Amino acid sequence: MARWEPGARERLVVAAVDLFTEQGYDATTVAQIAERAGVTRSTFFRHFADKREVLVAGQETLSTLLAEGITESSADASPLDAVAAGLERASSAMGPVNRELGPRIRAAVAASAELQERDALKSVGLAAAMTAALVARGVPDPVAQLASELGVLAFKRGYAQWSEGEGDGADGLAHYALAALADLHSAASLLGPRPAGSIDEGR
Amino acid sequence: MARWEPGARERLVVAAVDLFTEQGYDATTVAQIAERAGVTRSTFFRHFADKREVLVAGQETLSTLLAEGITESSADASPLDAVAAGLERASSAMGPVNRELGPRIRAAVAASAELQERDALKSVGLAAAMTAALVARGVPDPVAQLASELGVLAFKRGYAQWSEGEGDGADGLAHYALAALADLHSAASLLGPRPAGSIDEGR
Numbered sequence: 001m002a003r004w005e006p007g008a009r010e011r012l013v014v015a016a017v018d019l020f021t022e023q024g025y026d027a028t029t030v031a032q033i034a035e036r037a038g039v040t041r042s043t044f045f046r047h048f049a050d051k052r053e054v055l056v057a058g059q060e061t062l063s064t065l066l067a068e069g070i071t072e073s074s075a076d077a078s079p080l081d082a083v084a085a086g087l088e089r090a091s092s093a094m095g096p097v098n099r100e101l102g103p104r105i106r107a108a109v110a111a112s113a114e115l116q117e118r119d120a121l122k123s124v125g126l127a128a129a130m131t132a133a134l135v136a137r138g139v140p141d142p143v144a145q146l147a148s149e150l151g152v153l154a155f156k157r158g159y160a161q162w163s164e165g166e167g168d169g170a171d172g173l174a175h176y177a178l179a180a181l182a183d184l185h186s187a188a189s190l191l192g193p194r195p196a197g198s199i200d201e202g203r
Numbered sequence: 204m205a206r207w208e209p210g211a212r213e214r215l216v217v218a219a220v221d222l223f224t225e226q227g228y229d230a231t232t233v234a235q236i237a238e239r240a241g242v243t244r245s246t247f248f249r250h251f252a253d254k255r256e257v258l259v260a261g262q263e264t265l266s267t268l269l270a271e272g273i274t275e276s277s278a279d280a281s282p283l284d285a286v287a288a289g290l291e292r293a294s295s296a297m298g299p300v301n302r303e304l305g306p307r308i309r310a311a312v313a314a315s316a317e318l319q320e321r322d323a324l325k326s327v328g329l330a331a332a333m334t335a336a337l338v339a340r341g342v343p344d345p346v347a348q349l350a351s352e353l354g355v356l357a358f359k360r361g362y363a364q365w366s367e368g369e370g371d372g373a374d375g376l377a378h379y380a381l382a383a384l385a386d387l388h389s390a391a392s393l394l395g396p397r398p399a400g401s402i403d404e405g406r
Contacts, residue, residue, distance in 0.1 A: 079394050117324045120326070121316075123323070124323045142389075146387055153348060183345050187348075
């Protein structure tokens with residue numbers, strides 16, 4: 001087998017998720033993942049630092065795409081429009097394999113505190129990438145941070161709905177992510193009045 | 204020294220933060236933390252599972268207080284009012300030691316990927332506790348999740364401002380957390396119109 005055979009990375013992800021599902025995260029070794037994927041251990045380590053990184057493999061790419069979508073949206077786009085553009089850009093990178101793996105990845109994360117931590121940090125990283133891109137557009141800090149949090153929540157909710165197979169699968173991830181963003185934005189109007197104990201905003 | 208001497212837990216936290224600051228998180232051992240705090244290693248392990256848990260020591264307590272504040276707020280309180288009540292309840296547990304340790308804890312977290320992960324998971328846990336308490340009050344899911352995220356952001360922003368020593372310190376943490384919550388709520392009105400690509404919310 002060629003050492004740089006195309007698709008090795010994707011096969012490693014599928015093999016890892018299969019093994020995490022079958023026997024649990026803790027019991028799965030890098031050697032087992034590599035064997036299942038039909039590659040050597042050293043090929044594994046060319047793609048991932050350790051078995052945990054397999055499950056957050058797309059973080060760098062996702063961060064880049066989210067930020068690019070925001071940066072390249074039109075100058076007069078609202079903060080939420082810019083975030084929507086980021087979600088569309090990032091969604092375009094997610095195909096059938098991502099859809100199929102989604103529920104199993106969530107199950108693996110739910111079963112492992114170690115993976116939950118890594119997953120939580122991934123969300124923080126995605127939000128930070130979006131916040132930086134929004135701030136670079138001149139969006140003030142609290143608005144940028146809030147818009148980014150909505151974006152992360154929308155992406156996660158949309159991804160869950162998409163990959164749980166709601167609908168017939170004809171709609172891509174972007175459809176679900178943008179719908180979730182709209183839901184969350186609507187929710188903002190249902191938070192209620194300013195809390196009674198709050199103080200002036202002019203600090 | 205009495206094995207259950209009062210204050211051992213707090214002394215362990217201070218000792219750990221001091222050592223993380225002086226020599227870094229990775230280089231610090233449980234034995235060093237215990238020695239600095241003047242307790243035995245077994246006393247350390249009576250309070251914490253490992254050195255990492257020292258920095259998220261208050262998570263359980265905070266989650267409980269946030270949820271209690273939400274649960275016990277008046278039946279007609281808006282979701283945001285209920286979150287504000289949770290923030291006030293949680294803030295009441297944070298005293299001068301927490302204020303003084305804040306900047307050093309943030310520095311230690313910023314310097315360690317391992318601590319960043321644990322810290323990110325702590326935020327997820329606090330949000331989940333608030334979401335559950337809001338849902339139990341009948342707040343619909345997306346509103347509950349959004350209100351909880353605002354609550355976590357407000358608590359973190361407020362804690363940072365409070366412990367960075369803005370103002371004269373006469374105001375407690377609750378003052379800063381509620382102000383941050385009001386800021387974030389105001390920011391929601393600056394997100395812009397619904398994103399152009401979004402679809403009907405009636406799914």
